[in-house]
Amino acid sequence: MKNKRLLGKVAAVAVALLLWQAAAIWVDMRYLFAAPSDVLKTLLSLFGDAGTWGVLWRSCHKIILGFLIGLLLGAALGILAGRFSAVEIFLWPYMVTVKSVPVASFIVIALIWVKTAVLSTFISVLIVLPIIYNNILGGIRGADRKMTEMADVFSLPLGRRLLYIWMPAVKPFLLSAVHSAAGLAFKSGVAAEVIGLQNGTVGEMIHYARLHFESAELFAWTILIVVMSALFERVFSATLRGSFAGLERL
Amino acid sequence: MIKFNNVSKSFEGKQVLERFNLTLLEGDRVCLMGPSGCGKTTVGNLLLGILSPDEGEIFANRDDIAAVFQEDRLCEDFSALSNCRMVRPDMSAPYALSVLSKLLPAEDIHKPVRTFSGGMKRRVAIARALCADRKILLLDEPFSGLDGDTKESVAATICEHCHGKTLLMISHDRREAELLGAEIIEM
Numbered sequence: 142m143k144n145k146r147l148l149g150k151v152a153a154v155a156v157a158l159l160l161w162q163a164a165a166i167w168v169d170m171r172y173l174f175a176a177p178s179d180v181l182k183t184l185l186s187l188f189g190d191a192g193t194w195g196v197l198w199r200s201c202h203k204i205i206l207g208f209l210i211g212l213l214l215g216a217a218l219g220i221l222a223g224r225f226s227a228v229e230i231f232l233w234p235y236m237v238t239v240k241s242v243p244v245a246s247f248i249v250i251a252l253i254w255v256k257t258a259v260l261s262t263f264i265s266v267l268i269v270l271p272i273i274y275n276n277i278l279g280g281i282r283g284a285d286r287k288m289t290e291m292a293d294v295f296s297l298p299l300g301r302r303l304l305y306i307w308m309p310a311v312k313p314f315l316l317s318a319v320h321s322a323a324g325l326a327f328k329s330g331v332a333a334e335v336i337g338l339q340n341g342t343v344g345e346m347i348h349y350a351r352l353h354f355e356s357a358e359l360f361a362w363t364i365l366i367v368v369m370s371a372l373f374e375r376v377f378s379a380t381l382r383g384s385f386a387g388l389e390r391l
Numbered sequence: 392m393i394k395f396n397n398v399s400k401s402f403e404g405k406q407v408l409e410r411f412n413l414t415l416l417e418g419d420r421v422c423l424m425g426p427s428g429c430g431k432t433t434v435g436n437l438l439l440g441i442l443s444p445d446e447g448e449i450f451a452n453r454d455d456i457a458a459v460f461q462e463d464r465l466c467e468d469f470s471a472l473s474n475c476r477m478v479r480p481d482m483s484a485p486y487a488l489s490v491l492s493k494l495l496p497a498e499d500i501h502k503p504v505r506t507f508s509g510g511m512k513r514r515v516a517i518a519r520a521l522c523a524d525r526k527i528l529l530l531d532e533p534f535s536g537l538d539g540d541t542k543e544s545v546a547a548t549i550c551e552h553c554h555g556k557t558l559l560m561i562s563h564d565r566r567e568a569e570l571l572g573a574e575i576i577e578m
């Protein structure tokens with residue numbers, strides 16, 4: 142059954158690639174609409190260029206740093222808000238603002254406040270923080286009332302409540318939040334690089350590829366950053382799952 | 392000591408307890424017995440502070456009370472041993488193991504509780520309350536889901552660990568009260 146699904150997905154991708162190739166032949170303007178074969182050639186040449194890895198490193202480490210700061214801040218604030226409703230009320234206007242203001246507006250505003258070098262990190266923090274905060278808060282609020290009563294009866298201190306009562310309640314929320322937050326951190330981080338013209342980053346490469354009508358290069362860099370984002374999300378989620386399993390064995 | 396002084400409690404207009412009085416001294420063993428809905432579990436929840444009385448007073452030091460709830464209320468993803476150690480940070484693993492080994496097969500002690508049957512979970516809930524090692528033990532239907540022989544061995548373990556402690560049991564089965572040597576109070 143699983144193999145059948147996988148085969149189906151492979152076939153769907155193959156059909157999509159064929160349609161893309163056909164569309165590129167029909168449009169017949171490579172600088173505007175590159176064919177998959179051109180993108181593949183560009184990708185291979187990028188792989189062979191040592192500078193590519195430096196560009197990817199500069200983009201990824203800044204975005205991942207922002208993701209991790211957003212995760213830690215969001216988790217800490219979510220726990221505090223779950224424990225003390227006054228904190229939730231106090232944070233409400235900030236969280237609503239961060240959640241509802243368009244990313245592009247934030248990037249432009251942030252350009253005034255922070256150096257271009259830290260722009261993608263800053264934007265990643267802003268995007269990740271409310272997602273993690275809301276999910277942690279939802280998990281804590283959704284914790285079984287009877288388990289909380291049990292914790293009260295046995296006078297469990299905060300650390301043990303975190304581990305035994307809140308962690309199991311928060312786990313599914315956090316895993317799903319990490320899944321969406323990681324992807325959004327990369328998307329918004331690269332958007333910040335494009336708008337802020339961060340030096341030597343994927344965003345800058347995409348910007349110049351667009352300026353020079355190098356659509357094959359534009360697609361190739363986009364594919365590279367999508368792959369990096371998916372890889373990071375997989376590795377981080379697996380690490381998180383492993384950490385939860387380790388804590389449950391304590 | 393536990394003292395309920397003219398305690399009344401109602402839920403949505405339905406009077407469950409009316410001027411209820413109960414006094415338990417150190418070392419007393421009492422079983423509250425009565426039909427479903429007569430307020431037995433309400434007495435337990437009032438004692439634990441989960442509910443507040445509408446009228447009357449309850450005297451008891453809540454820090455001295457350990458409980459086996461009507462439901463198991465276990466941390467399902469954690470092992471039986473973790474569930475027991477959770478309630479007493481200073482308790483050594485060998486002590487928790489010694490309590491658990493009387494109630495569970497040794498090979499199950501380190502398994503996650505979610506893999507257990509209902510009866511095994513009940514025994515973990517009892518082990519957890521015993522490991523808390525408090526002066527008062529509240530047992531709300533402690534033998535539910537256990538078969539006859541298991542009830543006897545579990546009762547023996549409770550008696551062994553509750554020597555000199557106050558025990559308040561809630562049940563509707565007279566034989567279960569007798570297993571713990573508890574005085575029966577009809578409600």
